[in-house]
Amino acid sequence: MLGVQTMLGLPGDTLEKSINTAKRLIELKPDMARIYPTLVIRDTALEQEYxxxxxxxxxxxxxxxWCSILVPMYENAGIKVIRVGLHAEELIRENEIVAGPVHPAFGALVYSKIWLDRITETIEKTSMHNKRKLIIHVAPSDVSLVTGQNRRNVDFLKENYRFSVVKVIGDQNSRNSFEMEFGISYLFTVILLVKGFQRTIILFRCIFRLTNKLLPLPARWRIRHVRVCGIFRDGA
Structure with missing residues (x-):
């Protein structure tokens, strides 16, 4: 099995250079990849430069x-990313880091950012960013990543898209897929189904519920459940 390991942020490095490096490594068709941001370690030449x-x-x-851009590049190419950043145990054991982007849950921060990027991209494509309520349905194991550390992703969506309510619910079966429900009014709901990194499949399901509690309509209009569906593919 072939594995590759990259370090981001070395002297002279840029995001563009790191992206080009990832593209060249992907051409090698490795089985796995590790991505480490550069840290300044005690008693090294890099420490002196710092x-x-x-x-x-x-x-x-x-x-x-940077990592949130590079990780999907590898995964889209079928390359498993087995490590992003140093493991928490490695940080505690070494305890020799002078400076750099160190965090005990760095990998979780990266995947949380990837989730946020996917969600915001979908919102922008569907022009649903002016609605009041957003419910994101994901697998139970993805809830914390989608929510973000200290609810960072939820707060971002509220602040930037003016949602009054953002909920993340773990009721889906497949990881790395999500369903987005936009609350426009009591009578209209739009649900978007998105799967995978390579293709975005969006399922529009417009649900109208007309009952006595909502509107005093004629009896023949009450308790209706009408669905209008369409499938759109992006990034084929």
Whole structure:
């Protein structure tokens, strides 16, 4: 089995260079990949450059953003990413990190950012960002990543798209897929079904429920359940 390992943010590195490196490594068709942001370790030449102001490591947000772009590149190519950032036990054991984007749950931050990017991209494509309520249905194991650390993703969606309510519900069977439900009014709901990194499949299901509690309509209009469906594919 062939594995590759990359370090991001070395002296002279840029996001564009890291993307090009990933593309060349993908051409090798490795079985697995590890991605590590560069950290400044004690008693190294890089530490001296850092102390002398010649080297500035990536910030935590920068490192998360870079990795959130690179990880899907590998996974879309069928390459398993088995490690993103140092493991928490490695950080505790070494305890020699001087500077750099270190976090005990760095990998979780990256995958949480990937989820946020996928969700916001879908919202933008469907022009549903002016609705009041958003419910995201995912697998139970994905709830914490979609919600974000300290509800960061939820807060971002509220602040940037003006949703008054954002809920993440773990009621789906498949990981890495999600269903988005937009609350427009009491009479109209739109549900989007999105699966996989390579293709985005969006299922529109418009549900109208007319009952006595909502509108005083004629009896023949009451308790209706009408669905209008269409499937759109993107990124084939």
């Amino acid at each position: 102390i002398g102001g010649k080297y500035i490591p990536l910030s935590l947000d920068e490192a998360v953003r």
